[in-house]
Amino acid sequence: xxxxxxxxxxxxxxxxxxxxxxxxxxxxxxxxxxxxxxxxxxxxxxxxxxxxxxxxxxxxxxxxxxxxxxxxxxxxxxxxxxxxxxxxxxxxxxxxxxxxxxxxxxxxxxxxxxxxxxxxxxxxxxxxxxxxxxxxxxxxxxxxxxxxxxxxxxxxxxxxxxxxxxxxxxxxxxxxxxxxxxxxxxxxxxxxxxxxxxxxxxxxxxxxxxxxxxxxxxxxxxxxxxxxxxxxxxxxxxxxxxxxxxxxxxxxxxxxxxxxxxxxxxxxxxxxxxxxxxxxxxxxxxxxxxxxxxxxxxxxxxxxxxxxxxxxxxxxxxxxxxxxxxxxxxxxxxxxxxxxxxxxxxxxxxxxxxxxxxxxxxxxxxxxxxxxxxxxxxxxxxxxxxxxxxxxxxxxxxxxxxxxxxxxxxxxxxxxxxxxxxxxxxxxxxxxxxxxxxxxxxxxxxxxxxxxxxxxxxxxxxxxxxxxxxxxxxxxxxxxxxxxxxxxxxxxxxxxxxxxxxxxxxxxxxxxxxxxxxxxxxxxxxxxxxxxxxxxxxxxxxxxxxxxxxxxxxxxxxxxxxxxxxxxxxxxxxxxxxxxxxxxxxxxxxxxxxxxxxxxxxxxxxxxxxxxxxxxxxxxxxxxxxxxxxxxxxxxxxxxxxxxxxxxxxxxxxxxxxxxxxxxxxxxxxxxxxxxxxxxxxxxxxxx
Numbered sequence: 238x239x240x241x242x243x244x245x246x247x248x249x250x251x252x253x254x255x256x257x258x259x260x261x262x263x264x265x266x267x268x269x270x271x272x273x274x275x276x277x278x279x280x281x282x283x284x285x286x287x288x289x290x291x292x293x294x295x296x297x298x299x300x301x302x303x304x305x306x307x308x309x310x311x312x313x314x315x316x317x318x319x320x321x322x323x324x325x326x327x328x329x330x331x332x333x334x335x336x337x338x339x340x341x342x343x344x345x346x347x348x349x350x351x352x353x354x355x356x357x358x359x360x361x362x363x364x365x366x367x368x369x370x371x372x373x374x375x376x377x378x379x380x381x382x383x384x385x386x387x388x389x390x391x392x393x394x395x396x397x398x399x400x401x402x403x404x405x406x407x408x409x410x411x412x413x414x415x416x417x418x419x420x421x422x423x424x425x426x427x428x429x430x431x432x433x434x435x436x437x438x439x440x441x442x443x444x445x446x447x448x449x450x451x452x453x454x455x456x457x458x459x460x461x462x463x464x465x466x467x468x469x470x471x472x473x474x475x476x477x478x479x480x481x482x483x484x485x486x487x488x489x490x491x492x493x494x495x496x497x498x499x500x501x502x503x504x505x506x507x508x509x510x511x512x513x514x515x516x517x518x519x520x521x522x523x524x525x526x527x528x529x530x531x532x533x534x535x536x537x538x539x540x541x542x543x544x545x546x547x548x549x550x551x552x553x554x555x556x557x558x559x560x561x562x563x564x565x566x567x568x569x570x571x572x573x574x575x576x577x578x579x580x581x582x583x584x585x586x587x588x589x590x591x592x593x594x595x596x597x598x599x600x601x602x603x604x605x606x607x608x609x610x611x612x613x614x615x616x617x618x619x620x621x622x623x624x625x626x627x628x629x630x631x632x633x634x635x636x637x638x639x640x641x642x643x644x645x646x647x648x649x650x651x652x653x654x655x656x657x658x659x660x661x662x663x664x665x666x667x668x669x670x671x672x673x674x675x676x677x678x679x680x681x682x683x684x685x686x687x688x689x690x691x692x693x694x695x696x697x698x699x700x701x702x703x704x705x706x707x708x709x710x711x712x713x714x715x716x717x718x719x720x721x722x723x724x725x726x727x728x729x730x731x732x733x734x735x736x737x738x739x740x741x742x743x744x745x746x747x748x749x750x751x752x753x754x755x756x757x758x759x760x761x762x763x764x765x766x767x768x769x770x771x772x773x774x775x776x777x778x779x780x781x782x783x784x785x786x787x788x789x790x791x792x793x794x795x796x797x798x799x800x801x802x803x804x805x806x807x808x809x810x811x812x813x814x815x816x817x818x819x820x821x822x823x824x825x826x827x828x829x830x831x832x833x834x835x836x837x838x839x840x841x842x843x844x845x846x847x848x849x850x851x852x853x854x855x856x857x858x859x860x861x862x863x864x865x866x867x868x869x870x871x872x873x874x875x876x877x878x879x880x881x882x883x884x885x886x887x888x889x890x891x892x893x894x895x896x897x898x899x900x901x902x903x904x905x906x907x908x909x910x911x912x913x914x915x916x917x918x919x920x921x922x923x924x925x
Contacts, residue, residue, distance in 0.1 A: 324625065325626075558589070809826040
């Protein structure tokens, strides 16, 4: 069938649309927001900074940054500050989150006592330059999820359209020993034949890979040739062609090797697996970041209550010093009038020095604890303020339900969710490995439009369907045999096509089998890790479940002990002033009262810390403290899609045989840790 010039133009346009349409239609999913402004400097400023870095004198005796102005730290000699900073727990958490560009965490030990002291975990040196680039270290930063999210776009780049263009000029001039090599038919040539030619080549290719693994390409080639050969019809001619190529994997993908680092998988799931793996890795980074944020919030609460406890201990030590000084003055006065004795004065002096020693120790502990709290809040070691916790600790009994706590732990604990995501990643990696077990069978198709002319426009017109005067050699021979004078005819539709299959299969499949077996073992290992994580977190939940109850009873018992010690102290004071008891019993009452006050503050701090740790073990600490993680503003399209999906979930399916009557659900209802925030007002929902 012959096409007219207009028909061929339409066919060419349809072919171009077939190739370019997937390029324009394969957009990124709405959850990958590429419209966010990337926080970077201008290109010119970056180039200036790079030039300054290259020209920097690294051996200069100058600091890379100015010396910060920080107040000298407080000591036991000057423990007071210019003003008192009454800090609430909510404000402390807010300050810590605002200064949490790098997450600081205190490792929790047994009974709320840190493993390595109350200092936040420090940032260790990187193992390699690549680890430094990816943020590898002990601490977590707010940039880690964003860095991991860039791998999604990296995985999607496999489906980006690629365009390649080349433009080449050439000239050749050479003598040949025979005329045929020089492109002519000079008979009896006795001298070398000179052959000159000028060439010009232009080629552009647009290639696209689809989600099914299909590779489509369109290539436009234009070649110009000028030569001094008299055998040419035109001294200079343009040859053009347009190629439409398609390669479709039908079975499996070729194994990865140094010659084929990016094989083409076959099927939608195998091609989608790298993208889903990148998304799951990004979700894993978010959950790890959430775990670190929870640990930081727990560390802030823990250090806040420890500071409150240390200040109570300091007050008890200061009161004991005052009572000891009063006792010493009384004994010295009695000794001066002859009513006292040297042993009583010495005993009062000794106990007073013990009280003073404890007071100095508690003063240093308060200063150290406040500095540690400042450290985890991202504040300088000292300023002109002294932090005083003013939030009242929880004294009411918390009786958590074990079944509800266990259900929340399974649903919201970051370690469990992360392990579940890693299991899914291993499953997708096994899917990709099994895809390589199939032999390679590709379907290849090629269709090409050809053109020729003495000018560029003529060659393009012939390629797109225009006619050309040419000679058919077979027809010419037939005309000569019939005694006719051969005449050129009008020809068009110069095209070529090719269809076929390419089959490739290694004999043995040892490499793909080893990869598949490795992926199977990795999946089994991740499932075992998931079971171990659930087992371990369940034990941790049981531990903190016990500590909440035990610390509450210890706190209440210590409170009754403090009241009893206070009653004894008042009674012993009255007896001592009346001369009924000796000094040692009164000093012992003072010491026991101070220890009881400190012990009650200790158990009260542990009880409040254990409540926060229990919420952390359930994975609901952020919701408990009214904290929500946000990835920043999303495009309007994401809110519309989320709202439509939520509306679709709320629609109950109606069976065709009658009205639908939903029944009440069974089992424990697990509430959401954070109430979902309503999307911005974007108008009525669209059609579904």
